Amino acid sequence: AWDNFTPPAKPWKWCHSESYQGNPWRVSVTKELKRLVDGLIADGTVSSFEVSDSNNDPSQQINQIRAFIDKKCSIITSIPGSATALDDAVDAAAKAGIPFITAAGSITSPNAINVDSNYARWGYDMMTAIGKVKPDASVLVVEGIAGHPIVVQEKQGADKALAENKGLKVARTVNGNWTANVTKTVVLQAIATNPAPIDAVWTTGSESRVVAEAFAEAGRPAPLITGSITGDALGYWKANPDKYRFEGHAVLPGWTAQTLFRVGERMLDGQKPKLNTLLIPIPPVHAAELDKWYKDCMTPDAVSVFPVPPTDPMPEDVLDAYFANPAPTKGWDYSKVPDACAK
Numbered sequence: 001a002w003d004n005f006t007p008p009a010k011p012w013k014w015c016h017s018e019s020y021q022g023n024p025w026r027v028s029v030t031k032e033l034k035r036l037v038d039g040l041i042a043d044g045t046v047s048s049f050e051v052s053d054s055n056n057d058p059s060q061q062i063n064q065i066r067a068f069i070d071k072k073c074s075i076i077t078s079i080p081g082s083a084t085a086l087d088d089a090v091d092a093a094a095k096a097g098i099p100f101i102t103a104a105g106s107i108t109s110p111n112a113i114n115v116d117s118n119y120a121r122w123g124y125d126m127m128t129a130i131g132k133v134k135p136d137a138s139v140l141v142v143e144g145i146a147g148h149p150i151v152v153q154e155k156q157g158a159d160k161a162l163a164e165n166k167g168l169k170v171a172r173t174v175n176g177n178w179t180a181n182v183t184k185t186v187v188l189q190a191i192a193t194n195p196a197p198i199d200a201v202w203t204t205g206s207e208s209r210v211v212a213e214a215f216a217e218a219g220r221p222a223p224l225i226t227g228s229i230t231g232d233a234l235g236y237w238k239a240n241p242d243k244y245r246f247e248g249h250a251v252l253p254g255w256t257a258q259t260l261f262r263v264g265e266r267m268l269d270g271q272k273p274k275l276n277t278l279l280i281p282i283p284p285v286h287a288a289e290l291d292k293w294y295k296d297c298m299t300p301d302a303v304s305v306f307p308v309p310p311t312d313p314m315p316e317d318v319l320d321a322y323f324a325n326p327a328p329t330k331g332w333d334y335s336k337v338p339d340a341c342a343k
Helices: 024-042 058-070 085-094 119-133 149-166 180-193 210-219 231-239 252-269 287-293 316-320
Strands: 012-018 047-055 075-079 100-102 110-115 138-143 168-176 200-203 276-277
Touching: 012 024, 012 058, 024 047, 024 075, 024 138, 024 252, 058 075, 058 085, 058 119, 075 168, 075 252, 085 100, 100 119, 100 252, 119 149, 119 200, 138 149, 138 180, 180 210, 200 210, 252 316, 276 287
Parallel strands: 012 047, 012 075, 075 100, 100 110, 110 276, 138 168, 138 200
Antiparallel strands: none
16 A cells, blocks of 8 residues: 555654553553654654544544644554554545554554554463463453454454363453553452452453452462563562462563554655564563563562563564565664663
8 A cells, every 4th residue: 555655755743643541551652652753853854743642432533543634744653442443544644645553453444554463373372371381270361451453363362272272261251451450350350259269360461460469369379370571560570479470471562662663764764564564573471581571670569660672572674574675764773772770
């Protein structure tokens, strides 16, 4: 859809359409994206950076995208709240010559460029990991925001793994909305109404600490928890090594924002993506190597601290392969990414 795209003249107007800012992960994505775009503002490449937030209301997000089109944004980056609802708005942006680039959730319009990961594979890998540790485990399933594109993909992967691991049994499925207080409440309710042992908790968010806390508060044995590693979880593990068992990945806000920025900048630079979905590998995090991810500032209440991978999960030469006419991303240097403990 973008083979004949002619980039707009500089300075560019960068607009970001968020569907939710109600958890630290999403806020951190916006913060890192702003840091990177601010670098382009400093050298005159970009004139402004504007953010909208629809708070999980797809119709509101559509209106905000259409407002960005009217404002003649040069590019719209987005974490979409729906896989299908935004298609018409994205098509309208394309008609106006505005690239629409998503992260953390793909949309179905062929005019979108989705910077995503294989979340079905992630869901599958996490459920498979539970099966390897305890083939007859009773599993509590904690999903994110109902209807979100990633939630649907992760569930497909988990279901495939459950079909292959016949001994695994789902004790209950709840929605934690990728939000700590909601997750803790629904997990405590599930534990209270399920007196039988729960061996593992399959989650898809950054809330593993509150899951571990819920089991500890209920006086239940520590389950194996899957999900995405966070600073508060590492802090909880450091303080309570016997109460926190983890096997998962690092679906981090930092590299989510960085890959979104890099693909956006390259498109505005005139580079042509070969595909409309670019799959970014998700770094694995194993129980035996939690100490490698831990930093001193990570305490059990450090909910806004996220680990930073020691090396770039998406090196520039790998990103080059996604573009027909690759060139280095302007304004990008992994060595300048702030440390996890940077204020």
